[in-house]
Amino acid sequence: MLFNSLEFFLFLPIVFFLYWKYNNIKTQNILILISSYVFYGWWDWRFLFLIFMSTVVDYFVVLSIENNSDSKKRKRILYISVFFNLALLGVFKYFNFFIDSWVDFISVFGYNIENTWSLKIILPVGISFYTFQTMSYSLDVYRRELKTTKDxxxxxxFVSFFPQLVAGPIERASHLLPQILNKRKFSYIQSVEGLRLILWGLFKKVVIADSLSLLVNPIFDNYLNLNGGVLLLGLIYFSFQIYCDFSGYSDIAIGTAKLFGIELRSNFIFPYFSRDIGEFWRRWHISLSSWFKDYLYIPLGGSKKGKWMSIRNVFIIFIVSGFWHGANLTFIIWGLAHSMLYLILSLKNQNRKVTTLIVSKDSLFPSLKECYQITITFLSVMITWVFFRSDSVTDAFLYLLRMFTDIAFPNVYRSGFIYVILIVLFDWWNRKDERKPLNINSFYFRWTSYVILIILILGHSGQKNEFIYFQF
Amino acid sequence: MNLFISSFKMKKFIKRGIVFLLLTLIVLLSLGISSVLITQQTFNYSICEDKNILIVGNSHTECGINDKVLKRSTNLSKSASSFFLPLYQTKELFK
Known part of the structure; x- marks a missing residue:
């Protein structure tokens, strides 16, 4: 079920009223479970067994970890959970990639073998998200940072909580599970904030991202016939399309969870206002970056085992992050490009130089220095997006080559700039708290903005596009 | 159920939600009605009698066919127009 579909807006009020009608934890959790399986099964019920299997394996693995005091045995049991979840990903997401890569590699040496091993399977939506979420539970219990639940x-x-099931934020068991285990109370303010986030998220997805996609797709499809100015526009549009698409989804997810008295972690904190690449990664897809930091980067030694180990770990974390996004070389190159950008700062020990959460907190406009830093960071990030969006690495390089060599004023596709300006202005105005959009003091002005946003959303809702991150 | 409905906060939430939905519905209806009225009064869909080729569609036909060259044609195409606009235009013309 898509957040931007009519089914969801019939489904949500039904679940909401049933949830608060039966105001006890057991019934509420059963309702969350059933509604989450309905939500996911709406897309393809056959893949429900994968979530169920992941849940059952991790539930029993974690119980055995807690019941064992021998550290070697605990580790061995943990491997079952990790291998099972990685195997799910390996089969459903990466199997064909490995087979195709192997066949291509062999063909370099003159062996042309017919590829008959590729599986005709579709990628289960959200598999990368819920497998990582359950793995974090096993890892936390293994590290004795969390007590297991027998319920x-x-x-x-917790595993299938529908607002964040298919595209995050990837929740940590230590944050979400206690909320599911404890009694929730209906809060008027929390629910209103939730509805505002849903409205704001829909605006970002339906009005901004989907409108920009109408310009981005033809530009990337015909990049060989367009001038450099248009290609630059295409890249700017895609940067904002992916931001509004994914952060819009996260806003709707956080807002929906709020309606059920549950707080999810923030996933985006105005990443395009970052003043360096280090800050960008503390503001973009936070739930995934922090997952990799806590469960991969730090166990590998982080930055505390010398310069070379630190460089190696940065490469590993960014390449794995790229590979997590998809089984394609383009994502790996994207990760590699970010690791280079990050290493430039990291080697100078400047990756934690900018730590203030709010940009230009006490002034209306950014300073000249901040403007310069924000622009440079945005341009660096923007150039790497070409690998994320292109079908192949060759396409990505050719796109960049044309963009930098065929410099000209964009003659078509200029209309999308209005959406870019709109989102930059809104985000700047709202930059003090990403979880409180449309928090306007005047009642009349606030309600008028709600109505205007609804009209804009309905006016743009002709096409029902999937969220980009569903494919990951 | 009683506890659910009697909760002051929930009551307030439902009440405000309904008021907001009604308000939005009224605004949407009035916008819809006024746009139909304005369209009917402002746009003139009549075509000169010497023209006997009608072109409707989106940007493809808008940019691809020049009705100044094809003297007997009228091009009403508009970029990004939805499927229904040409249908509506044609209906209006044949009234």
């Missing part, structure tokens, strides 16, 4: 329904609700 299977609550655990299954």
């Amino acid at each position: 299977f329904i609550s655990f299954a609700s």
Whole structure:
């Protein structure tokens, strides 16, 4: 079920009223579980067994970890969870990539073999998200940072909690599970904030991202016939399309969870206002970056085992992050490009130089220095997006080559700039708290903005595009 | 159920939600009605009698066919127009 579909807007009020009608934890958690499976099964019910299997394996693995005091045995049991979840990803997401790469590699040496091993399977939506979420539970219990739960329904609700099931934010068991295990109270303010976030997220997705996609797709499809100015526009548009698409989804997810008295972690904090690449990665897809930091970068030694180990770890974390996004070389190059940008700062020990959360907190406009830093960071990030969006690495390089060599004023596709200006202005105005959009003091002005946004959303809702991150 | 409905906060939430939905519905209806009225009064869909080729569609036909060259044609195409606009235009013309 898509957040931007009519089904969801019939489904949500039904679940909401049933949830608060039966105001006890057990019934509420059963309802969360059933509604989450309905939500996911709406897309393809056959893949529900994958979530169920992941839930069952991790539930029993974690119980055995806690019941064992021998550290070697605990580690061995943990491997079952990690291998099972990685195997799910390996089969459903990466199998064909490895087979195709192997066949291509062999053909370089003159062996042309017919590829008959590729599986005809579709990628289960959200598999990268819920497998990482369950793995974090096993890892936290293994590290003795979290106590296990024996309540299977609550655990299954944590794994499949529908607002964040298919595209995050990837929740940590230590944050979400206690909320599911404890009694929730209806809060008027929390619910209103939730509805505002849903409205704001829909605006970003339906009005901004989907409108920009109408310009981005033809530009990337015909990049060989367009001048450099148009290609630059295409890249700017894609940068904002992917931001509004994914952060819009996260806003709707956080807002929906708020309606059920549950707080999810922030996933985006105005990443395009970052003043360096280090700050960008603390503001973009935070739930994934922090997952990799806590469960991969730090266990590998982080930056505390010398310069070379630190460089190696940065490369690993960014390449794995790229590979997590998709089984294609383009994503790996994207990760590699970011690791280079990050290493430039990291080697000078400047990756944690900018730590203030709010840009230009006490002034209306950014300073000249901040403008310069923001622009440079945005341009660096923007150039790497070409690898993320292109179908192949060759296409990405040719796109960049044309963009930098065929410099000309963009003669077509200029209309999308209005959406870019709109989102930059809104984000700048709202930059003090990403979780409180449309928090306007005047009642009349606030309600008028709600109505205007609804009209804009309905006016742009002709095409029902999937969220980009569903493919990951 | 009683507890659910009698909760002051929930009552307030439902009440405000309904008021907001009604308000939005009224605004949407009035916008819809006024746009139909304005369209009917402002746009003139009549075509000169010497023209006997009608072109409707989106940017493809808008940019691809020049009705100044094809003297007997009228091009009403508009970029990014939805499927329904040409249908509506044609209906209006044949009234």
